[in-house]
Amino acid sequence: MNAKPVHAAQTLFPVEDDCLLVGGIPLTRLAQRVGSTPFYAYDRRLLSERVAHVRAHLPPAVELHFSMKANPMPALVQHMAGLVDGIDVASGGELKVALDTGMAPGRISFAGPGKSEAELTRAVAAGAVVHAESERELRLLAAIGEQLGIAPLLVLRINPDYELKGSGMRMGGGAKQFGIDAEDAPRLLNLxxxxxxxxLGFHIFSGSQSLKAEAIIEAQAQTFSLARELASHTRDPVRILNIGGGFGIPYFPGEAALDLAPIGEALAAALPGVGADLPDAQVSIELGRYLVGEAGVYVARVIDRKVSRGQVFLVTDGGLHHHLAASGNFGQVIRKNYPVAIGNRMSASAARESVSVVGPLCTPLDLLAERMELPQAQVGDLVVVFQSGAYGRSASPQGFLSHPDAPEVLV
Known part of the structure; x- marks a missing residue:
C-alpha cells in the first residue's frame, strides 16, 4: 500500500504510558481541558529550549528577534517576548499584539510590502522601527513624521541581487515585491x-526554510558585503543591520535538522570585520518558523473509520481549513506527508496499518496523511500533526465550509 513512516520529529515530545505529552500533560487530558477538538497546542518548554539552543550557537553580540508572522497567538508572543531581543511584525494587527507584550517599541520592527498610511502612522506614533520597502513609504513617513512631530525610526529593507540557495521560499534576488532593489538604494538614500x-540601517533578507548551513553562511557573507556597499551611500551611521534568518526545520522523511554550529562559527569569524567597517551596527537575526515550528501540534479526533476498496480512511473533525500547509495548500504543490501520529497510541509495539487521514470537508484535498503507516486507530482516538507551531492556524482558510474555528493553547 506504499505506507510512509512517521517522521522522527515527534521525538521532541515525550511519551508516557503510550500517550504523547504536550507541556507535560497527557494528550488525552489536554483534550479534555480544551473541551473540544480540533485544536492547536504549543509547548512552552520546547519554545524556551529552542531559543536557548539558538543563543548557544550565535555569537553573543548578535541579537535574536522573533518573526511574529510565523505564529501570532498572543499568549505565545508574550512568552517569546520574554526570551528574545525584539519582535518583527508585518501588519497593524501584529503591531498591536507586540506592543501589548510590553516589549520596548524601539525593539519592534514593522516590515511588509503593503503598509497602509494608517499602519505607518500607528507605527511612527508608537515608536516602532519601520522597515520601508518603497519610495511611496519613504514619502509617507516624511509627511507623517512632520504631522506628528515625531522623527520616524527608519530602516531600509533591501531586495538583494542574490538569493538563499536551496531555500523553500526565496525572498530576495530577481524581481520581488519585497524591499528596495539594491541598485536603487543609493537613489532612495539620497531621497x-x-x-x-x-x-538607521538596513534589513537584508534573501530566503527562508533552508536546511543547508553552507547556503546560509554564503548568504550572510553576501549580506555583510552588501551592507558595507550601501553604507558608503548614506550620510547616517548604520546602527541596525537585520540579516534576516532563513533557518529551516525538517518536515519530511529524509530531511535532516539544520546544524547551527557552522553558522555560528562563521558569524563569529565575520563580526570583527563588520564591526571595523560598521562600528555602530547592531547585527540581528530574525527567526520565526525555526523558533516555534517544532514546538506545536495540531490535534484532531477520529470521528469515523471507513474502508473503501481496501483502503482505510480515518475521518477526523479537523483538516485543510485549520491546517492548510499539512494538506498540501489546495493542491498547488507536490504533497508530502507531515509527521503524523495517533497521540494516544504511541507504543512502538502497537499493531500498525496503512491509512489515509482525512477531514470533514467536501473535497478530496482535505487530506492530513496519505497512505501512512500508523497504529490501528478507532473512533475517538486523537490524530496529531507535528511541526505545526508555525504557519498553521493563522495561515489557513478557517472560514472554508463554515466549520468551527480551532482554538489554540499554550501549555
Whole structure:
C-alpha cells in the first residue's frame, strides 16, 4: 500500500504510558481541558529550549528577534517576548499584539510590502522601527513624521541581487515585491536625506526554510558585503543591520535538522570585520518558523473509520481549513506527508496499518496523511500533526465550509 513512516520529529515530545505529552500533560487530558477538538497546542518548554539552543550557537553580540508572522497567538508572543531581543511584525494587527507584550517599541520592527498610511502612522506614533520597502513609504513617513512631530525610526529593507540557495521560499534576488532593489538604494538614500529622514540601517533578507548551513553562511557573507556597499551611500551611521534568518526545520522523511554550529562559527569569524567597517551596527537575526515550528501540534479526533476498496480512511473533525500547509495548500504543490501520529497510541509495539487521514470537508484535498503507516486507530482516538507551531492556524482558510474555528493553547 506504499505506507510512509512517521517522521522522527515527534521525538521532541515525550511519551508516557503510550500517550504523547504536550507541556507535560497527557494528550488525552489536554483534550479534555480544551473541551473540544480540533485544536492547536504549543509547548512552552520546547519554545524556551529552542531559543536557548539558538543563543548557544550565535555569537553573543548578535541579537535574536522573533518573526511574529510565523505564529501570532498572543499568549505565545508574550512568552517569546520574554526570551528574545525584539519582535518583527508585518501588519497593524501584529503591531498591536507586540506592543501589548510590553516589549520596548524601539525593539519592534514593522516590515511588509503593503503598509497602509494608517499602519505607518500607528507605527511612527508608537515608536516602532519601520522597515520601508518603497519610495511611496519613504514619502509617507516624511509627511507623517512632520504631522506628528515625531522623527520616524527608519530602516531600509533591501531586495538583494542574490538569493538563499536551496531555500523553500526565496525572498530576495530577481524581481520581488519585497524591499528596495539594491541598485536603487543609493537613489532612495539620497531621497531620505532630502526629506530629512534619518536612516538607521538596513534589513537584508534573501530566503527562508533552508536546511543547508553552507547556503546560509554564503548568504550572510553576501549580506555583510552588501551592507558595507550601501553604507558608503548614506550620510547616517548604520546602527541596525537585520540579516534576516532563513533557518529551516525538517518536515519530511529524509530531511535532516539544520546544524547551527557552522553558522555560528562563521558569524563569529565575520563580526570583527563588520564591526571595523560598521562600528555602530547592531547585527540581528530574525527567526520565526525555526523558533516555534517544532514546538506545536495540531490535534484532531477520529470521528469515523471507513474502508473503501481496501483502503482505510480515518475521518477526523479537523483538516485543510485549520491546517492548510499539512494538506498540501489546495493542491498547488507536490504533497508530502507531515509527521503524523495517533497521540494516544504511541507504543512502538502497537499493531500498525496503512491509512489515509482525512477531514470533514467536501473535497478530496482535505487530506492530513496519505497512505501512512500508523497504529490501528478507532473512533475517538486523537490524530496529531507535528511541526505545526508555525504557519498553521493563522495561515489557513478557517472560514472554508463554515466549520468551527480551532482554538489554540499554550501549555
Amino acid at each position: 531620505c536625506a532630502q526629506l530629512g529622514l534619518t536612516v
